[in-house]
Amino acid sequence: DATKLPVRLGVALLKDLEGKIVIDLPIQGRLDDPEFKVGRVVGRVLLNLLTKAAASPFSLLGSMFGGGGEELAYQEFAPGSSALQAAEAGKLATMIKALQNRPALTLALEGSYDPAADSHALKRVKLADQVRRTIWEEKRRTNPNIPPPDQLVISPEEEAATLKAMFDQKFPPGTEFGTPLPPAPTVVKPPPPPAGFFERLVWSLTGRDKREQAAAQAENDRLAAQHRQAVAQALQAGRPADEIIGRLAEAVEVGPADLEALAAARAQRVRDHFITQGALAADRFFLAKAADPARAGQGPRVFLSLQ
Numbered sequence: 391d392a393t394k395l396p397v398r399l400g401v402a403l404l405k406d407l408e409g410k411i412v413i414d415l416p417i418q419g420r421l422d423d424p425e426f427k428v429g430r431v432v433g434r435v436l437l438n439l440l441t442k443a444a445a446s447p448f449s450l451l452g453s454m455f456g457g458g459g460e461e462l463a464y465q466e467f468a469p470g471s472s473a474l475q476a477a478e479a480g481k482l483a484t485m486i487k488a489l490q491n492r493p494a495l496t497l498a499l500e501g502s503y504d505p506a507a508d509s510h511a512l513k514r515v516k517l518a519d520q521v522r523r524t525i526w527e528e529k530r531r532t533n534p535n536i537p538p539p540d541q542l543v544i545s546p547e548e549e550a551a552t553l554k555a556m557f558d559q560k561f562p563p564g565t566e567f568g569t570p571l572p573p574a575p576t577v578v579k580p581p582p583p584p585a586g587f588f589e590r591l592v593w594s595l596t597g598r599d600k601r602e603q604a605a606a607q608a609e610n611d612r613l614a615a616q617h618r619q620a621v622a623q624a625l626q627a628g629r630p631a632d633e634i635i636g637r638l639a640e641a642v643e644v645g646p647a648d649l650e651a652l653a654a655a656r657a658q659r660v661r662d663h664f665i666t667q668g669a670l671a672a673d674r675f676f677l678a679k680a681a682d683p684a685r686a687g688q689g690p691r692v693f694l695s696l697q
Contacts, residue, residue, distance in 0.1 A: 399696060400440040402494035403450055413439075447696045455488040465660055467690040469504060470511025472655035474663060482660075485694070486668035498678040498695040499661050501653030502688045512648055513639040520642075521552050550631065557634045558625075560641060567637055569628050572620040575613035580606040660692045 404411045415435055419426040442450050452458035462485060465478050474482070489495055519539075525548055526539040536542065561568040580602035583590045593599055628634065654677070661675045678695070 399447065402492060403447060403696070404439065405492065405494055407491060407493060448694075451488040451492075451696075452484060455491065456484040458484050463694050465656075465692045465694070467656050467692070468511075469507035469690055470515050470652070471690075472652060472659050474659060482663060482667075486664060486670070489664065489670055489674070490668060496674045496676070496697040497664070498676055498697055499657040500678040500693040500695065501655070501657035502691045502693060503649045503653045503656075504689045505649065508649055508652060508690055509644045510639075512644045512652065513642040514635070516642045516644065517635065517639045521549055521556070524552050524556070525549075553631070553634050553638065554628050557629065557638055560638060563625055569624055571624050572617060575610075575617050578606045578609040578613070656690070656692045660694075 401411070404413075406412060413432075413435060415432065417428065417431060439450070446460055448462040449459040452462055458481060462481050465481065466475055467473070468475060485497075489497070522539050522542060522544060525544055526536065526542050529536050529542075558569065563569040564571045580599075583593050583599060629637075657677050661677065664670050664675055665672050
């Protein structure tokens with residue numbers, strides 16, 4: 391009742407495995423001095439510790455268990471991923487040590503996401519899953535006993551061929567975003583017969599008209615074969631790989647539910663790590679959802695809150 395500071399949290403932060411609060415408090419003075427009052431000094435120290443617990447609880451933990459400040463209060467993730475980052479391992483280790491030595495502490499875990507970066511990355515993650523599933527289904531037609539999609543080994547050539555086939559189906563060659571095709575050749579026409587009657591007669595009797603038509607047809611056949619070869623080469627080459635992936639990924643739908651699921655998966659991953667790697671009781675961790683929707687979009691992170 392003597393303070394509005396978070397006494398329960400402060401006590402949980404300070405109480406060790408034996409339930410004791412041990413504070414290293416060097417003092418000096420004469421015990422027979424009437425002005426020498428230890429209680430006042432201890433009270434001031436406790437008040438300062440409670441103030442720090444309220445303002446910077448993670449800094450207080452960091453100072454006791456391996457270093458670190460308020461950056462212990464969150465875990466960073468790569469866009470589109472719920473995998474723990476190697477660069478964040480030190481923070482997790484410090485928190486595990488702190489929680490092992492402060493059994494009264496519990497932790498709320500709140501997942502978050504970056505709307506732009508995570509959406510961009512999730513589109514590519516979903517596209518990669520579609521490619522893998524497509525290859526798996528094709529192979530399963532001839533081998534029903536192949537391993538599940540997540541265990542399937544896919545070569546770069548298989549992946550590239552599947553992406554190209556998906557792209558050509560989504561954006562047919564010759565359309566606005568599809569593979570550009572060479573224009574059809576101009577049809578060669580035989581020259582017209584002469585205007586005069588006598589000249590036309592000679593043209594016909596000598597077979598000139600048929601020779602001109604045959605020559606025109608031969609040229610048209612040559613141009614058509616050349617065009618077919620150019621079309622085949624264009625289809626084989628296709629669009630650049632990065633453009634194929636970019637356009638297909640942009641066509642993948644990622645909505646708020648996908649981002650919320652990613653945030654929840656991140657929080658669950660951190661919780662599982664504390665339980666398995668720290669051998670900590672599961673009931674000391676609970677998953678929290680942001681009360682303010684704007685907080686849910688505060689970057690690809692998991693926020694930790696001491697209770």
